[in-house]
Amino acid sequence: MKTYGLIGYRLGHSFSRQFFSDKFEKEHLNDHEYINFELDNINQFPAIFQENDHIAGLNCTIPYKQEIMSFLDEIDEEAAIVGAVNTVKVIRAKNNFKLKGFNTDCYGFEQSLMPLLQKQHRKALILGTGGASKAVKFILDKHGIEYLSATTKEKLSTNELNYEQIDGNLINEHLIVINATPLGTFPEVDTCPSIPYEFISSNHVLFDLVYNPEETLFLQKGKVKGASIKNGLEMLHLQAIKAWEIWNDK
Structure with missing residues (x-):
C-alpha cells in the first residue's frame, strides 16, 4: 500500500483527499490511499511516520506551510525563496528515508492567473499577508509585476499598507486584485x-484563492463592475497535479 496524505489543523472537507481518492479510483490504483492527518500542532508531524511506514508523499496546508520546513531534510530552491512548503516528497533508500519540501502553489497560481493578464496589468493589490500570499508574491516578482499588500497589522513592512489607505486612486492604478485571505x-x-469596490472596472482582474463557494462575495462585487474574475479551484487542481508529478519523479 502506498499512502499519501494531507497535513493540516482542522481539515473538514478536504479538496486534496477527494481529488486524489477520485484519481486513484479512476486510474485503478487500488494499492494507493489518501489520508487526512489532522495535527493539533506541528510537533506531532514525526509521529505520522512511526504509525505509517509506507507514506509516499504528503501535502501540507495552513497553518503548517512554514512550520513544517524545520522538519525537512531538504527544501527545493523555489520553496526556500517563497518560504513555504505545501508538498513533501518521501525519498526512500534501503531502510532510511529523507523528506524534501516543494511549493506547488506557485505553479498552480502562475498557470491559473497569467492567461488572464494583458499588457495593462502591471500592478497588483494583494489582500492579505499570510502564508497564502507568499506564492502570489513569488510569481508576481517572477513576472515583474509590482504589488502592494493590504494588511490589518499595525506594523507595516515594505510594500504593505492598511486597508484604510486603499482609495480610488490606488484601485485605479492596481488593475490586478488578489484575495489571499480566507474571507468569503x-x-x-x-x-x-474591505476595499472600495465602487472603483473596480472592466479593466480589472479579480482573483480569489478561495474556491468554495465558486463565486465569493469578493468575486461577485467585481463581476458586477465588469471585471474579469477567477476563483482558486483551477489553481488547486494544478498544484495537486504538480505534487503528483513530484512524488512520482524518479
Missing part, C-alpha cells in the same frame, strides 16, 4: 475584504 470561504459566504 464557506460557510462565511457573506464576508469579503
Whole structure:
C-alpha cells in the first residue's frame, strides 16, 4: 500500500483527499490511499511516520506551510525563496528515508492567473499577508509585476499598507486584485475584504484563492463592475497535479 496524505489543523472537507481518492479510483490504483492527518500542532508531524511506514508523499496546508520546513531534510530552491512548503516528497533508500519540501502553489497560481493578464496589468493589490500570499508574491516578482499588500497589522513592512489607505486612486492604478485571505470561504459566504469596490472596472482582474463557494462575495462585487474574475479551484487542481508529478519523479 502506498499512502499519501494531507497535513493540516482542522481539515473538514478536504479538496486534496477527494481529488486524489477520485484519481486513484479512476486510474485503478487500488494499492494507493489518501489520508487526512489532522495535527493539533506541528510537533506531532514525526509521529505520522512511526504509525505509517509506507507514506509516499504528503501535502501540507495552513497553518503548517512554514512550520513544517524545520522538519525537512531538504527544501527545493523555489520553496526556500517563497518560504513555504505545501508538498513533501518521501525519498526512500534501503531502510532510511529523507523528506524534501516543494511549493506547488506557485505553479498552480502562475498557470491559473497569467492567461488572464494583458499588457495593462502591471500592478497588483494583494489582500492579505499570510502564508497564502507568499506564492502570489513569488510569481508576481517572477513576472515583474509590482504589488502592494493590504494588511490589518499595525506594523507595516515594505510594500504593505492598511486597508484604510486603499482609495480610488490606488484601485485605479492596481488593475490586478488578489484575495489571499480566507474571507468569503464557506460557510462565511457573506464576508469579503474591505476595499472600495465602487472603483473596480472592466479593466480589472479579480482573483480569489478561495474556491468554495465558486463565486465569493469578493468575486461577485467585481463581476458586477465588469471585471474579469477567477476563483482558486483551477489553481488547486494544478498544484495537486504538480505534487503528483513530484512524488512520482524518479
